[in-house]
Amino acid sequence: MKEERNKGGYIGQAWLVILLALLYGGGLAGVQTALSGRIQQNKKAETYEVIPDLVAGADASRTEELAIRGENGKDSRAYKVFSSDGSHIGWVLPAGGSGFADRIDLLIGLDPEVSTITGLYVLDQKETPGLGDNITTAGFRDRFRNAPTSQPLAVVKADPSRDNEIRALSGATISSESVAAIVNNALANCRGPLQGLTAQAGPERQRLVEPAR
């Protein structure tokens, strides 16, 4: 038994493993080459598909992805949205933070001057099924449309009496407050840089790229 193990040395024993490793490695490389394009497309489409819903009149194929430095010093991503005739009609800002149960990831649609919210989309959430997870419904998300960004948004349980108040979801106050807090933090962090970018880009579209991928 021991002799069988030492027969042929290490290569003699392990040649099958090495051969299989090479074979599988080649197979995986082939699969990666064939499919990685599609997978990247799918990841991009997740965001790009929703852009027309967030900024009215957008042509998603003309969207530019930019890296911006927020007020907190960290890099984040922003999407500059154009209409089909090439004019800059808004921004889409990804934002995230802690919700009630776990992390919530959002996309916030904004006008070019970053003065109004034009739409909201929930990319990812793990809130309570049936209660917190209604933050994905259009009914809740539409409450954010046309909200001003000059003041932080506040969530109230009754009907909103002021511009910056949003009515909470019944039975999901903390989830609603979390969404508002995420929006407020993202705007506080990125409003300045985005307004600066809008002001800088004159008639010739200036593209600041190191697009994060």
Next chain:
Amino acid sequence: METLTGLILIFISAALINNFVLHYFVGICPFLGVSRRVDTAFGMGCAVTFVISISTMLNWMFTSFILRPGAPLPAWVWRTAGGNPQTQLDLSVLSYIIYIFVIASSVQFVEMYVRKFSPPLYKSFGVFLPLITTNCAILFASLEVLKHMQDPANLWSLPQALTLALGGGIGFTLAISLMAGIREELDLCDVPRPLRGAGIALIVAGIMAMAFMGFTGVEKGVETALTSLLR
């Protein structure tokens, strides 16, 4: 201080709020199979915690330096070999294979080490050590770390990965010890025959999961408390 808050939150999340066994359903096989007595269950939990920490640390290193898109080591090899420095290399397709081999090797090394330096401990572990290789929880910890290594702007550091692993292991130990305590009591009860063994264990696990659901939302509260405390 912000990083310390982050680490505490990761730990609490992995150990209590999103407990690996009762929320993510990983590590169920040993959870059902080894939870008959509290001492064996606790020993299993400790072994799992040890292996999960070592293997997640090693897997973080592999991911950070070799496997993720834009990793430094393949980029250096590519440049030295004269390739175009603009192409971004992505070896992430090999992630799962590397992870499982690192885990299997970690278990091997832990077994050799324990056998050499503490034979009585080795005897008491007995057949549990190979069981750890097929424990979903260990691979799951590495996969969670991988999830946070996708965005080059926001990579998880080694302390964060290690905290997740430790939290997960300790949460697993907690769950399995609690289950063992309950099952020791159940041995004295008159359980209907179809439910004996796995059936009643799963129902008890369901009730435990419901109890642990009470931790939902704690993360937000702790975050607020810590940020105001450390200000």
Next chain:
Amino acid sequence: MDKEGPTALERFINGVLPENPIYRQLLGMCPTLAVTNAMKPAVTMAAATAFVLICSNIMVSLIRRLLKPHLRILVFTLTIATFVTIADRFLAAYVYDMSKQLGPYVPLIIVNCLIISRAEICASKQGLAVATADGIGMSLGFGLGLASIATVRELLGSGTWFGIHVLPAGWPNWGIMALPPGAFVTLGLLLAVVEWGTRRRAATGIWRTVRMLWSWRHSPASSSSS
């Protein structure tokens, strides 16, 4: 090394009910509980596992005469991990939403004891036809198990089946079914139903797998397991 074992047909039938991976062998619990909150993810997971199990059985059966006894677990693991990566990439490319929903549970197929135990017990010892039949039978059994649990959880939890509303609108959705406690309790009760129906205790397949791994490490020249 070709022993006189069960025929292909016997292996196939065996995998569906008598040695059902979930209800009788108690293998692959992790995906069983995690993805069965609705039918669609359950069926996708069953398909992915079927792909990996059948391909791995075929591959192992083809190379069975070349396996060195003390390196065979290594070869099995390598094969399974490769096929799981391929399955995961295909899911991400063609059904991206489902792939996101399944999340980390697709790569966890690698540590699904079912696949490695089938490779050891059947594929490494018997011919191509038998190994394929075994793979297909076990996959069917696994799929049936997942579908049964998912049906209960989805119907009670949201009144739908495959996303189509089946129960009347007045049904109060049992939210707990979509959450972990519902998963555990459903599986426990269904397991009790199956054991009561067959009047046999489920043999914990996890111990068979463990003994196999243990025997590999401590008597490396022996190719037979428990």
